[in-house]
Amino acid sequence: KQEVTQIPAALSVPEGENLVLNCSFTDSAIYNLQWFRQDPGKGLTSLLLIQSSQREQTSGRLNASLDKSSGRSTLYIAASQPGDSATYLCAVRRSSTLGRLYFGRGTQLTVWP
């Protein structure tokens, strides 16, 4: 069974810092990996999706990397802003497009001005 772990559980940084969120998974046989953002009282928003054959994806100030063999992914946020404050969740999909997603418990990020 796939287990997804995210470290740290919470992170508080001043505005402008570059930061790294970590995600690890136990079964490297994944189809893809997604990073989501969840704001309080809201649903999840997909940030980046990395296919199992890819090493990284970038969107604006966000960069996600994937090392499938070691079961790890990182989400790098450059020049953090208070608007980045949210919970960031990592999810891995196994086997196929219809395979289930396994979620980590998230990293709660606070960026203070």
Place this chain on the structure above:
Amino acid sequence: DTAVSQTPKYLVTQMGNDKSIKCEQNLGHDTMYWYKQDSKKFLKIMFSYNNKELIINETVPNRFSPKSPDKAHLNLHINSLELGDSAVYFCASGDGEKLFFGSGTQLSVL
């Protein structure tokens, strides 16, 4: 235009009651999901439908019954509600790659 909409946003009810949560997506996706987020924010899949067919049915009490009248709708009916059912329930739809989530239904069972 909301891509995945679910109603109601809040649901407060007594133990033993039966309630439904509705979900609709206008993205044209074939696959829809129900997820449960517990008090510790852990998200776990409950059900998945592809073109109105059940494809994922996690270990969920049979008091929970999903219904998909068409591929744009996936409703969740819960019988005989229990205190432990209190959680946030998220509907989602997918194109086989990314998932798009509704804003959640916070269910409180008293």
